[in-house]
Amino acid sequence: MTFSRCLRLIVLTALCLLPLVARAQQPCAEIAGCDPVAGLPTATLEAYPKPNVNLLPVQDSLIYDRLYRKLPGETTIFDAPGGTVVKTLGLGFSYVTVNQLQGDWAEVDTNEWVQTAALSEDVLISRYSGVFLPPDPLPYPVAWTMRHLRPATVPGGDDSPDNPFMYRYTLVNLYTSVDVDGSRWYQVGTNQWIHQYNVAKITPIARPEGVDTTKWVSVDLYEQTLIAYEGETPVFATLISSGLKDWPTNEGLFHVYLRYERTTMSGAQQQSDFYYLQEVPWTMFFDGDIALHGTYWHDGFGYRHSHGCVNMSITDAKWIYDWSADETDYTVPNDPGMTVYVYSSGQYDG
Numbered sequence: 001m002t003f004s005r006c007l008r009l010i011v012l013t014a015l016c017l018l019p020l021v022a023r024a025q026q027p028c029a030e031i032a033g034c035d036p037v038a039g040l041p042t043a044t045l046e047a048y049p050k051p052n053v054n055l056l057p058v059q060d061s062l063i064y065d066r067l068y069r070k071l072p073g074e075t076t077i078f079d080a081p082g083g084t085v086v087k088t089l090g091l092g093f094s095y096v097t098v099n100q101l102q103g104d105w106a107e108v109d110t111n112e113w114v115q116t117a118a119l120s121e122d123v124l125i126s127r128y129s130g131v132f133l134p135p136d137p138l139p140y141p142v143a144w145t146m147r148h149l150r151p152a153t154v155p156g157g158d159d160s161p162d163n164p165f166m167y168r169y170t171l172v173n174l175y176t177s178v179d180v181d182g183s184r185w186y187q188v189g190t191n192q193w194i195h196q197y198n199v200a201k202i203t204p205i206a207r208p209e210g211v212d213t214t215k216w217v218s219v220d221l222y223e224q225t226l227i228a229y230e231g232e233t234p235v236f237a238t239l240i241s242s243g244l245k246d247w248p249t250n251e252g253l254f255h256v257y258l259r260y261e262r263t264t265m266s267g268a269q270q271q272s273d274f275y276y277l278q279e280v281p282w283t284m285f286f287d288g289d290i291a292l293h294g295t296y297w298h299d300g301f302g303y304r305h306s307h308g309c310v311n312m313s314i315t316d317a318k319w320i321y322d323w324s325a326d327e328t329d330y331t332v333p334n335d336p337g338m339t340v341y342v343y344s345s346g347q348y349d350g
Helices: 012-016 042-046 314-323
Strands: 007-010 067-071 075-078 085-089 093-098 100-102 105-109 112-115 142-145 171-173 176-180 183-189 192-195 199-201 215-220 225-230 233-239 252-255 258-267 275-287 290-295 310-313 339-343 346-349
Touching: 171 183, 225 314, 233 314, 252 275, 275 314, 275 339, 290 314, 310 314
Parallel strands: 093 275, 215 339, 290 310
Antiparallel strands: 007 346, 067 093, 075 085, 075 112, 093 105, 100 105, 105 112, 142 171, 142 199, 176 183, 183 192, 215 225, 225 233, 252 339, 258 275, 275 290
């Protein structure tokens, strides 16, 4: 699947409702000595050349501990190699875990086998991971680039061959901003500017009223980011993929009420958007059948992609799952788990 950055319009009203605990982005026009074309001088940028964040290490043993395969078409499932048909999975978005192979057959669950010819090639699992945040507010907002690019040399310009190539998911400081024809451009270096559509910004918020757990997460549907907090302090941030337009992720304040290390998710039976996903990892349900969970079937973080759930990389989901475990007292009936606060800091249009 290919992705294009959706139109994202800044809505100041939403931002005013959520005071930031990190230093806010300062427009160039409000900074003494900032040039509307050149931005901040090089000496200022060199004083803080890289974001002061640390990547969550990726563990190969964690993300490659299973053999995932896609079922690209209608698939017949048997009770044994060459055995009796037990069910048929229709056309849709289906992924399975291969437990073992026997000749031309693959076991995908207990007493469930498919012919290997029905399976896709290797699934390319995302190696993306989020970042740990320092205890003190960052001097400049930090963001991820959302596509491979070379920054423009001036606000409003095209990708420039004179600037360094940046891979998708590159972390950058947003030193200042300039508005051009109604769109915001961020300075990320000397003579380096990136359009707002091509970054996802880490924007910590003040603890909302009603958050009653020490550990909680905010999910910003506009930036497509998740931030984890301990009390008032943001400690971790990452990209997510929330629900598509027809299957939106609901805004509001929720609690994790059910957790699974692995669980099967399926829905929309006999419909064009049917899906069947085996062993979805590190799943935390918080709003009916909507959950935070790890994702092995796509690498589209930073864009809407789901049927309502909040997709994370496997690495990130495992960290959140372990980090939040002590918010639930399993000896107390119906003890609420970690708080999940879902909101939009702007209007996300596709």
